[in-house]
Every structure is written in structure tokens, then in C-alpha cells.
Amino acid sequence: MNSESISIRQMLDEDLDKILKIITAHDEDDAEEAQRDYQEGGISGQYVMLLDNQLIGVSGAKRVEACDNTFKLSWTYIDKKHCNQGYGRQLLQYLVDEIISCNGRKIFVYVSDYIDEDGIAxxxxxxxxYQSLGFETELKIADYYDRGESLSVLGLVLKPAPSELPSVISESPKIVFKQLYPVAETENSYSFSWDTKFLGKSFSASDVKIGVDAAHDVEASMVLISFPSNFDNVTMPLFEAGFSLLGQLKDYYEDGIHEDHYSFRLY
Ligand SMILES: CC(C)(COP(=O)(O)OP(=O)(O)OC[C@H]1O[C@@H](n2cnc3c(N)ncnc32)[C@H](O)[C@@H]1OP(=O)(O)O)[C@@H](O)C(=O)NCCC(=O)NCCS
Structure with missing residues (x-):
């Protein structure tokens, strides 16, 4: 008779060492990034799985700021010696159910196609x-993490958008680029933080070019930027400055307002 007992509870600060050990056994760089994330972003919304009171897995999700009940999955890892026994599916299903009970509308997860030195994906x-839980790929960015290593973003719809959506209101805010910053986990990709304001001149290709020049100065290989799909004054300046539209995350901000992703490759 199998008497093992499985439980799932919220992550506590004292779980951190065990969690990092589990992640390190899969990938050391991921463990470093995860540690930074837990330290900077906190551990709320993170869960651990226990098998006979031993911690064997972690997963979690965070609400995406400024969005209508959109969630992003965070680090999901099962202890190597317990992999492929159904625990990952059980933990993720628990998390999806938690998100549904928090009124979640859509969940996104970001996955790399990294192949290690031994040829293992x-x-x-x-x-x-993720696919077997119903997630579908919505966006793929080639060479995102490094040359030859893509990012796929998968989305899971928890509440389908109503078939008769009220028409989305277009906006033309003044975009102000604030700061060039390296994109976490990438080799040499950069992005800009931006803000909107209601005074000042419109956003133009020359504003974008100032940003691209700054990216050249730090020898960035790619600049990535995203905007809500209802901003009707960003596409033309970005295209004029040499950016391409990569795709979009559907209903990211709210039903009918997607997240449009653009890139500019420097090398
Ligand atoms: C991804 C992970 C959490 C899955 O946990 P798990 O307990 O091994 O998964 P399960 O046993 O519940 O398997 C669920 C499904 O995953 C897939 N799967 C599991 N192991 C697999 C393997 N070695 N190769 C291919 N697919 C596999 C199968 O589709 C399986 O479905 P099935 O039950 O229909 O066969 C675990 O493998 C892990 O920690 N991987 C490394 C970390 C990682 O990739 N995290 C996600 C970063 S985005």
C-alpha cells in the first residue's frame, strides 16, 4: 500500500535554502535568478509541495501590475529524484485552481528552449x-536569451473574453523613455522603461533613435520593448526607427487590450 502523503502550502522564508538546492540541481543560473527574484519580489503567491513533510517542489504566480486579473507563473521546479511521477502536474493544477479562485482571467508563462552542453532540452x-494543461504559445522571440536560444510565451485563458466586447478606446499618450536596462536572464538584450504623460511633444522616431543610440553605446545585441495595443501613436515611430513587430500577448492588459512586442536587432 502506498502511504505517502502529499501536501501543498504557501512558501515560507525558511524554505528558501531547500528550494534553491532543488533549482540548482537543474540549473545553477536559474537558482541565482530565482534567489534574486524571491529577494526583490518577495515570496507571496509562491507555494511548496511536501512529500512526507520533505520539500520536493516549488511553484508560484504573481499578479501582473496594471492589468485586469492577469497572472504570470514564476519558478516551477520539482526535485530531480521525484520528477516524472506526476508531482509537477499536481502542483501546477493546484496553482491554476488558486488563481481561478482569485478571479484570475489569464495566466502567462515564459519558457526558454535552451539546450545544455549534453544536448538536453x-x-x-x-x-x-504547460501545453497539456491548456497553455498555448502566443509569442516566440528568437535569440532572446542568447544566440540560438528563444523565448516562448504561453498563455492560458481562464475566463474567455465575451464574444461581444465593448469597443476598445484608443489612446495617444506622450511616451517618455526613462531608462535603458538589461533584460534579466538575457546575454545582451536591453529594454527601456517608459512612462506616459499628458504634456509635451508627441512620441517620434527621433525619440526612439535616442534610445537606440544608447543601446549601441552599451553594445546591446537587441532592444525589446512592448506597449499596450490600444496606444495608437507608437507603432509608426517605432517602425520608422527600424523596430519590427514580433507579435502580441492576447488580452494581456484586459479583454481586447493586448501587449504588442517590438524588437530592434543591433548585431
Ligand atoms: C517541469 C517539471 C516541473 C515537471 O514536473 P514533473 O513532476 O517532472 O512532471 P509530471 O511528472 O507531473 O509530468 C507532467 C507532464 O510533463 C511531461 N514530462 C514530464 N517529464 C518529462 C520528460 N522527461 N520529458 C518530456 N516530457 C515530460 C509529460 O507531458 C507529463 O505528462 P504525462 O503525465 O501526460 O506523461 C520538472 O520536470 C522540472 O522541475 N523541470 C525542470 C525545471 C523547469 O523546466 N521548470 C520550468 C521552467 S519554465
Whole structure:
């Protein structure tokens, strides 16, 4: 008779060492990034799985700021010696149910197609698992993490948008680029933080070019930027400055307002 007992509870600060050990066994760089994330972003919304009171897995999700009940999955790892026994699916299903009970409308997860030195696709199991839970690829960015290593963003619809959506109101805010910053986990990709204001001149290709020049100065390989799809004054300046539209995350901000992703490749 199998008497093992499985439980899932919210993550506590004292779980951190065990969690980082589990992640390190899969990938050391991920463990470093995860530690930074937990320290900077906190551990609320993070859960651990226990098998006979031993911590064997972690997963979690965070609400995406300024969005209508949109969530983003965070670090999901099962202890290597317990992988492929159904625990990952159980933990993720628990998390999805939690998000549904918090009124979640859509969940996104960001997955790399990294292949390690031994030719192993590190995240292939995760990708299969997400797909089997109903996640669908909405955006793929080639060479995102590094040359040859893509990012796929998968979305899971929890509440389908009503078939008769009220028409989305277009906006033409003044965009102000604030700061060039390196995109986490990438080799040499950069992005800009931006803000909107209601005074001042319109956003133009020359504003974008100032940003691209700054990216040249730090020898960035790619500049990535995203805007809500109802901003009707950003596409033309971005295209004029040499950016391309990569795709969009559907209903990211709210039903009918997507997140449009653009890139500019420097090298
Ligand atoms: C992804 C992960 C959490 C899945 O946990 P798990 O307990 O091993 O998964 P499960 O046993 O619940 O399997 C669920 C599904 O995953 C897939 N899967 C599991 N192991 C797999 C493997 N080695 N190769 C391919 N698919 C696999 C299968 O589709 C399986 O579905 P099935 O039950 O229909 O066969 C775990 O493999 C892991 O920690 N991987 C490394 C970390 C990682 O990739 N995290 C996600 C980053 S985005």
C-alpha cells in the first residue's frame, strides 16, 4: 500500500535554502535568478509541495501590475529524484485552481528552449506539461536569451473574453523613455522603461533613435520593448526607427487590450 502523503502550502522564508538546492540541481543560473527574484519580489503567491513533510517542489504566480486579473507563473521546479511521477502536474493544477479562485482571467508563462552542453532540452518537460494543461504559445522571440536560444510565451485563458466586447478606446499618450536596462536572464538584450504623460511633444522616431543610440553605446545585441495595443501613436515611430513587430500577448492588459512586442536587432 502506498502511504505517502502529499501536501501543498504557501512558501515560507525558511524554505528558501531547500528550494534553491532543488533549482540548482537543474540549473545553477536559474537558482541565482530565482534567489534574486524571491529577494526583490518577495515570496507571496509562491507555494511548496511536501512529500512526507520533505520539500520536493516549488511553484508560484504573481499578479501582473496594471492589468485586469492577469497572472504570470514564476519558478516551477520539482526535485530531480521525484520528477516524472506526476508531482509537477499536481502542483501546477493546484496553482491554476488558486488563481481561478482569485478571479484570475489569464495566466502567462515564459519558457526558454535552451539546450545544455549534453544536448538536453532543459525545459522540454515543462513545455509539454504547460501545453497539456491548456497553455498555448502566443509569442516566440528568437535569440532572446542568447544566440540560438528563444523565448516562448504561453498563455492560458481562464475566463474567455465575451464574444461581444465593448469597443476598445484608443489612446495617444506622450511616451517618455526613462531608462535603458538589461533584460534579466538575457546575454545582451536591453529594454527601456517608459512612462506616459499628458504634456509635451508627441512620441517620434527621433525619440526612439535616442534610445537606440544608447543601446549601441552599451553594445546591446537587441532592444525589446512592448506597449499596450490600444496606444495608437507608437507603432509608426517605432517602425520608422527600424523596430519590427514580433507579435502580441492576447488580452494581456484586459479583454481586447493586448501587449504588442517590438524588437530592434543591433548585431
Ligand atoms: C517541469 C517539471 C516541473 C515537471 O514536473 P514533473 O513532476 O517532472 O512532471 P509530471 O511528472 O507531473 O509530468 C507532467 C507532464 O510533463 C511531461 N514530462 C514530464 N517529464 C518529462 C520528460 N522527461 N520529458 C518530456 N516530457 C515530460 C509529460 O507531458 C507529463 O505528462 P504525462 O503525465 O501526460 O506523461 C520538472 O520536470 C522540472 O522541475 N523541470 C525542470 C525545471 C523547469 O523546466 N521548470 C520550468 C521552467 S519554465
Amino acid at each position: 532543459l525545459y522540454a518537460a515543462a513545455l509539454k506539461l
